[in-house]
Amino acid sequence: MCPRDGEVPVRTEDPRVSLSRRKVRRAALDELAAAGYGGFTVESVAARAGVGRSTVYRHWPDKLSLIADALETLNEQPAPGGDAPDARARVEMLLGHLAEVLTASPFGTCVPALVHAAEQDPSVGEFLHRYSARRRQGLTDVIAAGVASGEFPAAVDADRAATALSGAVFYRRLMTADPVTPAEVPALVDTVLGRP
Amino acid sequence: MCPRDGEVPVRTEDPRVSLSRRKVRRAALDELAAAGYGGFTVESVAARAGVGRSTVYRHWPDKLSLIADALETLNEQPAPGGDAPDARARVEMLLGHLAEVLTASPFGTCVPALVHAAEQDPSVGEFLHRYSARRRQGLTDVIAAGVASGEFPAAVDADRAATALSGAVFYRRLMTADPVTPAEVPALVDTVLGRP
């Protein structure tokens, strides 16, 4: 009765559902980091989340969807390091943060798995690309600002420079045995953006 | 048993064995490229090779070893582009080749799988790192030569520059939807090594 008032017939989500979803998403990330993509088991995730296996399948059609969705959670970007005095310092901050994330955070642990999963599942790919694009954009902006302010050579192409810098960090993480450490960041920046 | 036989204790390999090995290795690469790491099945490889499943297990202890071993096959390095007139051209050749390999060759198709597998299996990791190290070394050498000859700025750190350049190409392949094309290589080189 008295159905007219309306305007927000939006189905408010069952709290049990959102709780389960949260718990499972969290557990999925932990599991992915801990066991890798190959060892990732729906059963383990459910156990880790303290949830029935069927609850997982109730909310995600399959393993990959769960992974892809769980990762969306990680989409919080780093502080753009806005408070640093000059462009070079801000670039170094962003790169240092990236280097740290790639080696120490759960996300970094997942990256190899994601790179692989992206090849199989378009939605994972889309996520990964969006994620890295956003990150790179932040870097590009700071570099562009530095170019504009004369801090970096006018010849620098901000986007390509950002790609080279990010690329170096990823490359060292994925293709070599020793990832970039924060201490190396300044030298790396020198290489691409010139010595100050 | 076979006491004095002298001087060639080296068991010459049964031709059936080497034939099987070759066929399986070949099939493994094709399968990896075609089905991806996730869809890679020993059964499919054996079928593709026209070989019994047990023959595969007779020669490799497990799936990963097979993959790792098959990839060693691909270890032929590109011509170091030695015939090019100047360092910049040689750098561009090497990078162009890398870009091409990463997008068009079977090896390129496998890289995401390898990156992931490397995290789980040290031997795959070792292979991958060795592979990329060898490649990068070629690039580093050419850059160093260019610095020595005055073609590149003296300030350039050859190894870091090589990492930035290779990294950019890998990054575009693994973390974005559009990999580097050969046409973009010169601009990329400009970014890291300065405009000529």
Add this chain to the structure above:
Amino acid sequence: MCPRDGEVPVRTEDPRVSLSRRKVRRAALDELAAAGYGGFTVESVAARAGVGRSTVYRHWPDKLSLIADALETLNEQPAPGGDAPDARARVEMLLGHLAEVLTASPFGTCVPALVHAAEQDPSVGEFLHRYSARRRQGLTDVIAAGVASGEFPAAVDADRAATALSGAVFYRRLMTADPVTPAEVPALVDTVLGRP
């Protein structure tokens, strides 16, 4: 709402409740006949009844209870064939009716399921036994009357004869591919009660 109504402390059942019960019972029988015991699903019953699944569980503790209860509905006994002129004719009527029920009615379709369920669930067993006892009793009475009136041989044990006759009909339904047809009933009666 409408709090003052008073005067009927006898909790008359909510009409919605009895409606639901009826609909579900009916649907349960249909479903049992249609899908068999194996395919019998609470979900299907609820759907068929146009009712929520939880409503079913509100009124019956579980699947078996629902089945057992629904079957009680079928407990209307056949007309005892009282208007027939002689005992033999009445016996033939009762057996003919049994043969028909076992092959054509929903109840007959359920009997195999019930026989099995009875083994697992005592309440189903009790129902089934009560049901067949009642039916057999009718037959026994008629036979006893026939014996008393001299229509059947004095040596006939009414109860055992009723068991043999009913048994034959059930046996043909459950253990062979061709159930008893009404046309065969007279010959069957001859076999057990003697030719007239």
Add this chain to the structure above:
Amino acid sequence: MCPRDGEVPVRTEDPRVSLSRRKVRRAALDELAAAGYGGFTVESVAARAGVGRSTVYRHWPDKLSLIADALETLNEQPAPGGDAPDARARVEMLLGHLAEVLTASPFGTCVPALVHAAEQDPSVGEFLHRYSARRRQGLTDVIAAGVASGEFPAAVDADRAATALSGAVFYRRLMTADPVTPAEVPALVDTVLGRP
């Protein structure tokens, strides 16, 4: 060597296979008797047989096929009681044996499950019908012999009498709470075949 002689190239079955099959079939019967049709689980059967679950599915496509097949094993018929002096004694032996089988043997425990399963699965039905037909045939033959020898009334229809007798035993087992005991058999025979 000397492969030409041939004429029986019949593939002799792998001993592992026949062993597994035997073990599983046996376990399936035990399980069916113990847990009933509803509680019958492939996992339990496999465990009981000391075999992997996948081994069961390797040899039978599904649960029902396994049950149906396992039952074929039981096809050994009872001794036809040929050594008894007269027809009546032989009839009583056969019926007594049936009563015993239905209450005490694993097969008897399975009958309710089978009756139900037969409704769903034609192959189970076929088995059940064949089984009971064979048994009934033995009884029919003995009765016919008794009629021929004048031991039973000439009016007796052997087949119908066998059906009534078997039916009574089954009926008491399936539709009442007290199955026929051996002690009751003579009276039952009297009822259908006349007092001696």
Add this chain to the structure above:
DNA sequence: CGCTAACCGAGACGGTACGTCCCGTCTTTAC
């Protein structure tokens, strides 16, 4: 040239994870 040892295919085996289905319980929401 024939024997013997190795290699081969075929495929059974015990496992483990998948994704589906349904059970019976419980909670949330709407009428």
Add this chain to the structure above:
DNA sequence: GTAAAGACGGGACGTACCGTCTCGGTTAGCG
């Protein structure tokens, strides 16, 4: 305040591969 809707933990289903293991049959290469 009852009913619907449906989430939940549990557990069996049948499928797909895994890596291990026996089988006979074939083939290479030594004697």
